[in-house]
Amino acid sequence: MDRIPILKMGHALLVTIQVDMHDQLAMALEEDLTARIAATGARGVLIDISSLEIVDSFIGRMLDSIAAVSRLLDARTVVVGMRPAVAITLVELGLSMPGVNTALNVERGLALIGVSVSGDGEHDAGTEV
Amino acid sequence: MPAPRSEVLEIRASDDIVRVRQRVRTASVEVGLGLVDQTKIVTAASELARNTLDYGGGGTAAIEIIDDGGRRGVRIVFEDDGPGIPDISVAMRDGYTTGGGLGLGLSGARRLSNEFDIRSSPGAGTRVMIARWK
Ligand SMILES: Nc1ncnc2c1ncn2[C@@H]1O[C@H](COP(=O)(O)OP(=O)(O)OP(=O)(O)O)[C@@H](O)[C@H]1O
Ligand SMILES: [Mg+2]
Numbered sequence: 392m393d394r395i396p397i398l399k400m401g402h403a404l405l406v407t408i409q410v411d412m413h414d415q416l417a418m419a420l421e422e423d424l425t426a427r428i429a430a431t432g433a434r435g436v437l438i439d440i441s442s443l444e445i446v447d448s449f450i451g452r453m454l455d456s457i458a459a460v461s462r463l464l465d466a467r468t469v470v471v472g473m474r475p476a477v478a479i480t481l482v483e484l485g486l487s488m489p490g491v492n493t494a495l496n497v498e499r500g501l502a503l504i505g506v507s508v509s510g511d512g513e514h515d516a517g518t519e520v
Numbered sequence: 521m522p523a524p525r526s527e528v529l530e531i532r533a534s535d536d537i538v539r540v541r542q543r544v545r546t547a548s549v550e551v552g553l554g555l556v557d558q559t560k561i562v563t564a565a566s567e568l569a570r571n572t573l574d575y576g577g578g579g580t581a582a583i584e585i586i587d588d589g590g591r592r593g594v595r596i597v598f599e600d601d602g603p604g605i606p607d608i609s610v611a612m613r614d615g616y617t618t619g620g621g622l623g624l625g626l627s628g629a630r631r632l633s634n635e636f637d638i639r640s641s642p643g644a645g646t647r648v649m650i651a652r653w654k
Contacts, residue, residue: 480560
């Protein structure tokens with residue numbers, strides 16, 4: 392089965408969702424991410440959804456659930472790059488994703504998490520928020 | 521490739537939901553829906569296709585380009601021969617779910633569409649129609 396790649400950037404994990412995700416792929420991502428958070432001690436997870444043309448309640452629930460599990464593992468989740476049309480549609484759908492932080496892009500997402508990826512990637516340049 | 525006036529897609533597995541989304545997108549572009557309207561109808565279709573699969577045990581989505589003489593639009597009819605819905609007004613409520621979901625699919629799909637019609641009774645399957653006009 393296909394997997395969505397997870398990159399380590401300093402103390403954060405970055406996931407770029409590039410395909411129109413089918414359900415099994417979404418479920419595999421949730422499992423893979425939580426395993427990687429535990430293995431790496433990452434402090435934050437950035438999920439870049441700028442390629443996603445829609446977010447429905449299934450994907451929304453997955454993002455919310457990743458955020459909830461990550462929080463228990465002491466990592467913050469930030470969803471970045473949501474398209475404006477997707478944001479408008481989510482509001483009308485009624486999906487609020489209360490546990491999910493959002494940022495416009497990866498850079499601002501990293502700032503929100505409070506980790507920096509500059510330098511050798513081993514040092515927290517930012518302060519934890 | 522332009523979408524045909526009408527096509528019927530099978531919904532048997534989660535890959536089929538992706539295909540429904542793609543074909544609804546193509547039809548929406550063809551009738552000239554704007555990006556936000558495209559996103560709304562594709563999202564509504566995704567919700568209903570998943571219900572057809574998860575609760576209806578699979579079924580079909582009929583995607584049609586409609587024309588009322590001046591305006592064009594997209595209509596999708598989802599049909600299954602599953603267990604049906606005992607009380608539609610309860611199922612339509614925000615937050616009502618029997619499957620551990622968010623209970624937003626039906627009510628959300630109605631909000632995201634210009635037209636919405638649902639017919640269902642226990643043992644007789646479920647039919648949901650949505651449409652979005654340009
Ligand atoms: N095609 C169907 N056949 C039988 N029951 C259905 C069908 N579609 C919906 N239902 C019933 O209506 C309920 C509400 O559906 P709705 O899509 O609003 O929420 P959900 O699927 O439970 O959660 P969500 O869509 O937010 O993930 C479902 O839990 C199910 O009991
Ligand atoms: Mg649903």
